[in-house]
Amino acid sequence: MTSDAQVPSVFSGKSRPGGRTARTRERVLDAVASLLLEGGYDAVTMDAVAARSGVHRTTVYRRWRDTGGLLADSLDAAREHPWEPPDTGSLLDDLLAINRQIVAALTQEPSITRALVAASFRSPAAAHALRSFWENRYAHAAVAVQRAVRRGEAMKDIDARTVLIASSAPIFYELVLMRSPMPEDIAERYARAGAAVAAGRP
C-alpha cells in the first residue's frame, strides 16, 4: 500500500545483511521484478529467472518451486522492509500522505504493484501474498486512526481498517480496475472520504 511495494529493498539493489543465501535471494528477486515489469506474469518462468539471475535453475526450483513461490517471496521481501505510517498531526493529512504513496506506486511506469495485482489473478500464491502484504500495512497504519481518536477527530469505537479502506480502496479501484484517467485530486478526494467515515457521520 506504499511506494515500498514499488521498490522493495531486495529490488532496489541495497545490500542486505546475510551471506551467500541472502545474496542469491536478492539476485533471484531482482530478476523476478525485472521480468515482471518487462513482460508481465507470463515472462516470470523459472528458466527465465534462472537465466536472468545467473543462479542455477536447480537452486531456483528447490527454493521457490514455481512462479507463484517467486511472486509470493517478492512480496514477503517487500513486507520485511520497515514502513511507518505518516504522523502529520491530522488524520486527513495522514490519510492524504498514505494515498499519495499509493498513487505514486500505481502510476509509476512500469509499476511493480500493478504487475503484482495482475499476477494475483493468475497465481493463488501471489494473491495470498498480496493480501498478506496489504493487511500488514493496514495493521501498521491503524496507529494513525488511534491518534485521531485521541485528538477527537475520530469516533472512539471506529474500526481503523474501515477508515483506511474507505480512504484507499477508491484509488485502487480507479487506477487498477477502472483504469480511469486520474483526477488530479484523487489522493485528497478519498482521504476526505476516510476522514468523514472516521468522524462517524452521518
Add this chain to the structure above:
Amino acid sequence: MTSDAQVPSVFSGKSRPGGRTARTRERVLDAVASLLLEGGYDAVTMDAVAARSGVHRTTVYRRWRDTGGLLADSLDAAREHPWEPPDTGSLLDDLLAINRQIVAALTQEPSITRALVAASFRSPAAAHALRSFWENRYAHAAVAVQRAVRRGEAMKDIDARTVLIASSAPIFYELVLMRSPMPEDIAERYARAGAAVAAGRP
C-alpha cells in the same frame, strides 16, 4: 456494477427481438459466458466458442475477431440491458441497495463479474469494455445522489460519481483485489461511507 452484470440478458436465455443475427449473437455470447465461468480467460478461444455455440468459426472470426472482441461484446450486451438505480427515499438506503447488488454479483459462484475483471488484465478490449460498462452504470446511478441533494441529504455541489465510488469501490477492493473473508455488513459499512461523503463532512 449490479447483478445485471452477472447475468446479462443475452446470457440468461431470454429471447431478444431480431432475427438470425440476434440469435447467433445470443448463442455465441452464451458460449463465451459458460466457457469463461468454466475455465477463465484461457478457455475463451475462438475455436472453443465456435464449437460450443454451434456457430461456424468463419462467422465468429468475422464478427468478433478475437477473444477481446468476444468479451467486449458480452459487456456491451450487458450494458444494453435496462437498469435503474433503486429509489428508496433515502440516499443511505439507495447506496445500500446498489452495494447489495454488487456483493451478490461478486460472491455468486461462479461469478461472471469476477471472471471479467480477471480477463481485463489480459485483454485491453475487455478492460475498455468493463470501464465503459461501469461508467455507464455510475452515470445512471447519479440520479440517486441528485435526489439526495433535493432532500437536503447531500451538499449542493457534491460530485455524484465521487459519492458512488466511495460507497462501492471498497467492496470491489475487498472482494476482488484483497479477496478478504467478507464482513457480513460490508454493503452497509461502505454505503455509510458514501453517505458521509455526500453530506460533505468533515
